[in-house]
Amino acid sequence: MAVFSAPTKPIRSPQSDIRNILDALQQQVACYRDLAKLAEQQHEHVQMSRVEELLAVLQKRQAVLDQIAALENTVGPVKRQWTSFLTTLDGPSRAQAENDLAETRRLLEEITTADRNDALVLQQRKLGIGKQLTQAGNAKQMNRNIATSAYGTRGPRMDVTAK
Numbered sequence: 425m426a427v428f429s430a431p432t433k434p435i436r437s438p439q440s441d442i443r444n445i446l447d448a449l450q451q452q453v454a455c456y457r458d459l460a461k462l463a464e465q466q467h468e469h470v471q472m473s474r475v476e477e478l479l480a481v482l483q484k485r486q487a488v489l490d491q492i493a494a495l496e497n498t499v500g501p502v503k504r505q506w507t508s509f510l511t512t513l514d515g516p517s518r519a520q521a522e523n524d525l526a527e528t529r530r531l532l533e534e535i536t537t538a539d540r541n542d543a544l545v546l547q548q549r550k551l552g553i554g555k556q557l558t559q560a561g562n563a564k565q566m567n568r569n570i571a572t573s574a575y576g577t578r579g580p581r582m583d584v585t586a587k
Contacts (some may be wrong), residue, residue: 437479442512442513442517444498445458445498445502445509446517446520446524448498448499448527449499449521449524449525450520450524451491451495451557452492452495452496452499452524452528453527453528453531455488455491455495456492456527456528456531456532456535457494458488459485459488459492459531459535460531460534460535460538461487462481462484462485462488463534463538463539464538465477465481466478466481466482466485466538467538467542470542470545471545473549498536503525506525510522518540534564
């Protein structure tokens with residue numbers, strides 16, 4: 425009778441965990457840089473009313489956000505204990521980690537502001553279109569009212585019989 429044992433996970437040193445965390449932080453910064461570039465493209469498409477291109481950019485943004493979410497599995501727990509984590513790092517690594525986190529926050533603020541501005545532009549357009557539709561509806565009703573007053577409630581008469 426064979427005895428099966430559960431596969432064991434490779435034992436990782438704390439140093440390799442730290443390296444993985446620092447790498448994930450750097451990858452997140454790269455992702456946020458990509459998001460910032462996509463936000464610029466998005467802004468241009470919003471300004472020029474390019475719907476197809478805007479949708480393509482939004483799909484690309486979603487793919488980058490998925491990457492960020494995957495990296496957050498590694499970085500998130502560390503961020504919750506950031507001060508403690510920093511004490512485990514040597515000087516250059518600590519400085520790099522602090523710079524990466526600061527840049528991530530700066531880029532996130534930049535992206536959020538750009539998105540907020542684009543949302544306002546789109547909202548203004550929506551309101552403008554709503555106003556135009558209301559005006560068109562009002563003009564249609566006014567035409568009906570004029571026709572009713574000119575021709576009575578039955579409207580104009582036309583002979584539609586074939587001759």
